[in-house]
Amino acid sequence: AAARDRPHNPLPLAHLRAPVSFMHATARISPRLVFLLSSAAALSSCRANSAANRGQPTTGCRTRTVSRGVGMAGTASGEDAQLCDDEGSTKNPYYRHDGVRITHDPYAPNMASKYGSPGNTDSEGFDPYADSVGAGIYSGTVRRRPGDGSVVIGEQYQNHNPRPGPVYSGGGYTPVSRAIAAFKAEAGRSGGAAATTLAKLLDAHPDLVNDVATGGALPLHTCGMSRDNQHAAAYLISRGADVAGLDTYGYTPLDRMASNNLPVGAQALLDAGADPKGNGGAMKTARQAEASSVITVLKAQPKRAEDKIVASVTVFSEVHPEIEGKYSPRVGAVTIPTGFADVCKQNGWAVESTWRRLNGGEGGVWFAHESNPSYVYFNGADDSWWIDGPNGLGVYKAPGLPWAPPGGSIAWSALDGGTHRPTLAIFRRL
Numbered sequence: 001a002a003a004r005d006r007p008h009n010p011l012p013l014a015h016l017r018a019p020v021s022f023m024h025a026t027a028r029i030s031p032r033l034v035f036l037l038s039s040a041a042a043l044s045s046c047r048a049n050s051a052a053n054r055g056q057p058t059t060g061c062r063t064r065t066v067s068r069g070v071g072m073a074g075t076a077s078g079e080d081a082q083l084c085d086d087e088g089s090t091k092n093p094y095y096r097h098d099g100v101r102i103t104h105d106p107y108a109p110n111m112a113s114k115y116g117s118p119g120n121t122d123s124e125g126f127d128p129y130a131d132s133v134g135a136g137i138y139s140g141t142v143r144r145r146p147g148d149g150s151v152v153i154g155e156q157y158q159n160h161n162p163r164p165g166p167v168y169s170g171g172g173y174t175p176v177s178r179a180i181a182a183f184k185a186e187a188g189r190s191g192g193a194a195a196t197t198l199a200k201l202l203d204a205h206p207d208l209v210n211d212v213a214t215g216g217a218l219p220l221h222t223c224g225m226s227r228d229n230q231h232a233a234a235y236l237i238s239r240g241a242d243v244a245g246l247d248t249y250g251y252t253p254l255d256r257m258a259s260n261n262l263p264v265g266a267q268a269l270l271d272a273g274a275d276p277k278g279n280g281g282a283m284k285t286a287r288q289a290e291a292s293s294v295i296t297v298l299k300a301q302p303k304r305a306e307d308k309i310v311a312s313v314t315v316f317s318e319v320h321p322e323i324e325g326k327y328s329p330r331v332g333a334v335t336i337p338t339g340f341a342d343v344c345k346q347n348g349w350a351v352e353s354t355w356r357r358l359n360g361g362e363g364g365v366w367f368a369h370e371s372n373p374s375y376v377y378f379n380g381a382d383d384s385w386w387i388d389g390p391n392g393l394g395v396y397k398a399p400g401l402p403w404a405p406p407g408g409s410i411a412w413s414a415l416d417g418g419t420h421r422p423t424l425a426i427f428r429r430l
Contacts, residue, residue: 094131098227100261101290102131115158124168125158133160138215138247139222141171148319148420151212151410156248165216165248166410174213175201177222183232193235202239207316207423209239210407216248218408223265224256230265233257234272240314240425242407243274244400250279258282258298261291270301272428273308278401306362306403311429313367313376313405315387319420320395323374323387332364337375339392357381362403378402387412387422396422 094102105111106128121127124136135141136157143152143166156165173181179198186196193199202209210218220241223233233253237243244252251259254274257266266282276282276298286294313327330337336355344351359366360380367376373390378400385405387396398405398412406412409421 095290096131098261099290099292100131100259101288103288104128104131106131122158124172126160133215135171135173135177136168136214137161138213139173139177139217139225140214141169141174142166142212142214143169145419148418150419150421153410157214161215161248163248166212166214168214174211176208176211176219177213177217180219180222180229180232180236181226183235184228187231187235196235198232198235206239206314206425209236209241209425210245210409210423212408212410216246216408216410218242218245218247218253220245220253220269221247221251221256224253224260224262226260227262230257230262230268233265234268237268237272237428238430240407240427242404242424242426243269243272243428244278244404245406245408245411246279251285252279252282254282255279255285258286258291258294259289261286261289261293263293263297266294266297267301270297270305271308272430273305273403275304275401276302277304304403308428308430309363309365309403310367310405310426312427314425314427315376315422316424317396317420317422319414319418320389320422322372323369323389323395323422325374326370327367327374327376328370329365330368332359332361332366332377335368337366337368337373337377337388337392339373339375339388339390340377341392343392360402367405376405378405 094106096102111128115121115126115128118129121129122134122136124134124140126133126137137160140157144150145152152167153164154167156163157168176198179196179201183193183196183198186198187193189195208219212218213222215221218241219236220233220243223229223231223236233241243254246252247256252274254266254269254276257263257269270276283295283298285291286298310329312329315323315325315327317324332355336351340355341351343349344354358379358381359377360383361378366378369375369390373392374388376385376387378384379386379397380402382397383399383402384397385400386394389395394415396412396414400406400411405424405426407424407426409423412421414420
């Protein structure tokens with residue numbers, strides 16, 4: 001493959017000292033990353049092979065996987081993806097050089113008109129021939145509102161995913177994404193994981209562990225986009241990364257590992273309690289991609305490790321500092337949040353029966369703030385997580401699973417109708 005340019009090194013930490021809410025609004029200072037593309041000869045050969053064998057297996061055809069700055073190789077998941085059936089079969093199979101099946105037809109009539117011809121695609125967008133995405137599509141900087149730092153939701157880059165999602169700001173890959181790409185090499189040097197750019201970034205800005213990027217990608221999703229990136233997964237989990245978060249394509253981090261055949265990252269997620277059967281099942285995704293290594297991992301661990309419970313939650317919110325801080329688990333059958341009880345009494349509701357009806361967290365667990373009556377709990381009546389303030393009234397809510405509070409800000413909504421949203425770090429018992 002011909003290199004258009006070499007990826008830049010991650011920004012020095014001195015460039016990342018701006019307040020967290022405004023970091024990505026000012027990310028235009030980041031150097032633009034350009035990427036490695038497949039050679040025209042390889043693509044022409046692949047196209048000729050596929051044309052000659054239209055409707056037949058073309059296992060000899062291997063498009064080149066690119067290294068797009070932070071290793072953003074990955075199957076298409078938007079409207080242009082032609083997914084296989086449950087067994088991974090398709091009429092027009094194409095493969096990357098790593099053996100992962102491309103689950104769309106790169107030479108479908110709409111591809112060239114929308115994304116460009118081979119060798120002439122947008123480096124920040126989708127390259128259907130190499131089956132890779134740039135920062136505009138996934139793991140890139142996003143627009144944020146200057147007032148509260150919230151992510152701007154709108155049309156996604158190239159409309160690759162027709163659903164509304166985080167709008168690309170044009171700043172290339174996020175600092176976290178680039179730190180993830182460098183993690184494996186840096187962790188292998190003296191000092192280990194603690195000396196990496198990723199560790200230093202999270203030490204300075206711990207909420208970035210569930211930072212939102214283009215495509216709705218959280219850092220663990222970015223780990224699922226290349227062989228090197230996957231090695232940062234376990235470390236991110238130890239810092240509070242969300243193992244069950246959904247991107248705007250509806251993929252969990254485990255789905256991303258499955259789609260790109262990344263067994264190290266998949267194992268790290270399963271070991272932390274990710275659900276292999278959740279969201280339709282990662283095995284289906286792995287079979288579609290013919291991801292043999294991940295299939296082996298999933299067969300060995302077909303169920304969620306339910307002992308990997310949430311040990312604590314940290315809430316970050318500049319708009320509502322009263323709810324910021326660490327929350328520890330409480331058993332709902334034993335204790336009831338004082339704020340909840342107060343609201344029930346003020347409204348003439350029976351405290352215990354109302355709590356039993358609403359508290360739906362796995363095992364009845366809810367989370368109490370370390371220094372005030374604020375609390376976080378899963379409301380079984382609306383299948384949503386709620387963050388209630390010291391007065392017992394709701395501040396934020398987010399749909400989710402009873403065992404997994406959402407970490408990324410875009411999962412949450414403000415109950416006062418504002419655009420501000422919190423970020424959570426989710427620490428599991430490992």
